[in-house]
Amino acid sequence: MTASAARAAVAVRAATVLTPSLSSLDQLADVLLSDGDPPPAQRDWVGLLDDPDVHRLDAEDAARVRRVTRSSADPARTAAVVAVRCAREAGLAASELAGCALIVAGNNLAMDYQARTVLGEVQGTRRVRPTHAVAYQDTDTVGVVSELLGLRAEGWTVGAASASGAVAVIQAMRLLRAGDAQRCVVVAPAAELSSTETRALSTSGALHPGPEPVCRPFDDHREGFVPGPAAAAVVLELAGQTAQEPLALLLGAGQRLDARHGAAPDSAGQTEAMRAAMLAAGIEPADVGYLSAHATGSRVGDECEARAIAQVFGVGAGPLVNSTKAFLGHALTAAGLVELIATVVQLRHGRVHGNPNTSSPMPDVGGRLAGRTSSRLDRPVALTNSFGFSGINTSIALTTETIQTRDTR
Known part of the structure; x- marks a missing residue:
C-alpha cells in the first residue's frame, strides 16, 4: 500500500x-x-x-x-x-x-x-x-x-x-x-x-x-x-470517489492492545491509541476541537480514560470532552459505531453536547470537560474513543471540513 x-x-x-x-x-x-x-x-x-x-x-x-x-x-x-x-x-x-x-x-x-x-x-x-x-x-x-x-x-x-x-x-x-x-x-x-x-x-x-x-x-x-x-x-x-458530499471524512485511526486480559483498563494503551490516530491522520493535538470519550460512568474506567486524555492534551485546555452514553446509554458492541455517528452529527451542527448528569465533575479530566449544556465547537476535527474488555483500545480521527493535514510521522 x-x-x-x-x-x-x-x-x-x-x-x-x-x-x-x-x-x-x-x-x-x-x-x-x-x-x-x-x-x-x-x-x-x-x-x-x-x-x-x-x-x-x-x-x-x-x-x-x-x-x-x-x-x-x-x-x-x-x-x-x-x-x-x-x-x-x-x-x-x-x-x-x-x-x-x-x-x-x-x-x-x-x-x-x-x-x-x-x-x-x-x-x-x-x-x-x-x-x-x-x-x-x-x-x-x-x-x-x-x-x-x-x-x-x-x-x-x-x-x-x-x-x-x-x-x-x-x-x-x-x-x-x-x-x-x-x-x-x-x-x-x-x-x-x-x-x-x-x-x-x-x-x-x-x-x-x-x-x-x-x-x-x-x-x-x-x-x-x-x-x-x-x-x-x-x-x-x-473520499472523492463520487460527487456526492459526504457526511464526514475519516482521517485516520489508532488501535492498541494492553497485552493483558480481563476488564481492567490501562491508560497507556488508550494514550497510544489516541496518538496513533492523530499520527495516521496527519494532525496535532492542537487541531482537535472535540473528543468523544468512551466514558461509561464506571468507577475505574472513567478514571483511567481521564488520565489518558490528560496525558495527550493536558488538563483545562485542548478539545471539549463529553460522553454520548449519558444520553443513549452503553450500546455494548454497537457503541463504537453509534458514537462515531453521534460525533458526525455534532460536527455537522458545529456544537458539542453537554454532560447533563455530571454535577460533580472529577478533578483533572484531560481536555476541557464540557458543561451540562451544549457548547459551540471551534475546530471541526474530532477524536472518538472506544475501548473493549481484554485491553482493546481504539481512537478514530474525523472531520466535516477540508483541513490541511501535516506529515507527523
Whole structure:
C-alpha cells in the first residue's frame, strides 16, 4: 500500500442509527443538542421493529426484511433495518451494492436468544427449530444483510467487545485504502444480554446497580454503566470517489492492545491509541476541537480514560470532552459505531453536547470537560474513543471540513 493510499480520507456516505427512542439522525441531533433531559433508559425492543414509524422502510423493503429475518434473532433483525435504510439513503444502485464489502460489528450478539432457547429445551417448553443452527451464530447477520442488499464482495464479523463498532470501521478503512473493495457497509446490530451476563456485569461492579439507573460519565458519584440498546450502519468509500458530499471524512485511526486480559483498563494503551490516530491522520493535538470519550460512568474506567486524555492534551485546555452514553446509554458492541455517528452529527451542527448528569465533575479530566449544556465547537476535527474488555483500545480521527493535514510521522 502506498503512503498516499494509506493516508487517503475515507468518506462517510450515509449513516443510520436506531434505538428504542429514536430512528433518524435529526432525532439524534435533537436529543443530543436540545439541552433537555436525557431520555430514560430503555431496554425493550418488543414491537418496535415492526412499527413503520420506527423502521422507516417502504412497504416493499419492510416485507423483504420480515421475510429474510423470519427465523433470525433480534440482533440480526435490527441490523437488517439499519442496513437497508442506510443503503437507500446512500442512493446506491444494485450494481454498486454488489461491489460493497460487509463488516458486521459484534460478538456473542444473541445471548438472550440463546439463553431462552436452551432454557426452553431444558424445561420442555420450547422446541429447538432446525433454523437455530444458523440463527444463534453472529454470521447469520452477515447472511441476512448481504441477501437483503445483494452484497457480493468480502464480508465477515468483528468481535472486540465494546470496541467492536470502532474496530469494524478501522478494518473497513484499511480494506478501502488497499483497494480491495469499492465501498464498505459497516453494520452494528443491537446486542442483547441474557440475565446471566447481566448478573455477571452487575457483580463485577461495571453495571449500574440502581432500579432507576443514571449514567454519570466523569462524575465523582458515578456508579456504573447503563445499557442502552442501539443499532447503527454506515456506508464508507474513499473520499472523492463520487460527487456526492459526504457526511464526514475519516482521517485516520489508532488501535492498541494492553497485552493483558480481563476488564481492567490501562491508560497507556488508550494514550497510544489516541496518538496513533492523530499520527495516521496527519494532525496535532492542537487541531482537535472535540473528543468523544468512551466514558461509561464506571468507577475505574472513567478514571483511567481521564488520565489518558490528560496525558495527550493536558488538563483545562485542548478539545471539549463529553460522553454520548449519558444520553443513549452503553450500546455494548454497537457503541463504537453509534458514537462515531453521534460525533458526525455534532460536527455537522458545529456544537458539542453537554454532560447533563455530571454535577460533580472529577478533578483533572484531560481536555476541557464540557458543561451540562451544549457548547459551540471551534475546530471541526474530532477524536472518538472506544475501548473493549481484554485491553482493546481504539481512537478514530474525523472531520466535516477540508483541513490541511501535516506529515507527523
